[in-house]
Amino acid sequence: MAQIQKQTDTKQSLPVPPQPEEETSLRGTFASVMILGTLIILSWLSAFFLFLERQ
Amino acid sequence: MHLHKFEKIWLIFGGITLVAFLITLGVNAFSHGHHPPSDLSRVQPAMVDQTAPFDKPGLVKTGENKYDLNMPSFVFGYAPNEIEIPLGAEITFHTTSKDVVHGFAIPGTNVNMMVVPGHVNSATTTFKKPGDYVILCNEYCGAGHHMMMAKIVVK
Numbered sequence: 001m002a003q004i005q006k007q008t009d010t011k012q013s014l015p016v017p018p019q020p021e022e023e024t025s026l027r028g029t030f031a032s033v034m035i036l037g038t039l040i041i042l043s044w045l046s047a048f049f050l051f052l053e054r055q
Numbered sequence: 056m057h058l059h060k061f062e063k064i065w066l067i068f069g070g071i072t073l074v075a076f077l078i079t080l081g082v083n084a085f086s087h088g089h090h091p092p093s094d095l096s097r098v099q100p101a102m103v104d105q106t107a108p109f110d111k112p113g114l115v116k117t118g119e120n121k122y123d124l125n126m127p128s129f130v131f132g133y134a135p136n137e138i139e140i141p142l143g144a145e146i147t148f149h150t151t152s153k154d155v156v157h158g159f160a161i162p163g164t165n166v167n168m169m170v171v172p173g174h175v176n177s178a179t180t181t182f183k184k185p186g187d188y189v190i191l192c193n194e195y196c197g198a199g200h201h202m203m204m205a206k207i208v209v210k
Binding site for chain 2: 026027029030033034037040041044048051054055
C-alpha cells in the first residue's frame with residue numbers, strides 16, 4: 001500500500017513555477033535616451049546663456 | 056516593482072535635470088528679477104497723448120547711466136521714430152498702445168513685449184555694443200504692420 005502511494009507521489013508532477021522572462025538588453029535604449037537627454041540639456045543651456053548674454 | 060538598473064539611472068538623471076532647471080529658473084526669477092515683461096500700470100488708450108509719461112515721448116535720465124525711454128506704440132509706428140542712446144546705458148523701455156495690440160521687439164536683445172491697449176509694458180536692457188538697432192512690431196496690427204518700426208542709434 002505504501003509502495004503504491006509512493007508510486008503515485010512520483011508520478012504527480014509538481015506545478016512548474018513560471019520562469020522569469022529573459023530580460024531584453026536595454027543598452028541601446030539607455031544610450032539613445034542618454035543622448036537625447038544630453039541634447040535637451042545642451043539646448044536648454046544654450047538658450048539660457050543666450051538670454052543671460054543679452055541681459 | 057522591479058526596475059531595470061538602466062531605468063533607475065535614467066529616472067534619477069531626469070529627476071536631477073528637472074530639479075536643476077527649476078532651481079535655476081527660480082533663482083533667476085526671485086533673486087535676479089528675470090521675468091517676462093509685464094507692468095501693473097494702466098492707461099486710457101484714448102488719453103495716451105495726455106497721460107504722463109507718454110505725453111513727452113523720449114529719454115528721461117533716472118540715474119548714473121540709467122534712462123527711461125517712454126515710447127507709445129500706434130498704427131504704424133513708435134514715438135520717437137529715431138533715438139540716440141549713449142553706449143553702455145541701461146535703458147528701461149515703457150510702452151503702451153494707442154489703438155490695437157502691437158509688438159515691441161529689439162532683435163539682438165531680450166526686449167520683446169506685447170503692447171496691449173490700456174496696459175503699460177516695460178522691459179530693461181543694456182546696450183553694450185555701438186550700432187543701429189531696430190524696434191519691430193511682431194503682432195499683426197493692420198495693413199501697415201510690416202512698415203512699423205523705429206530706430207535706435209547707440210553711440
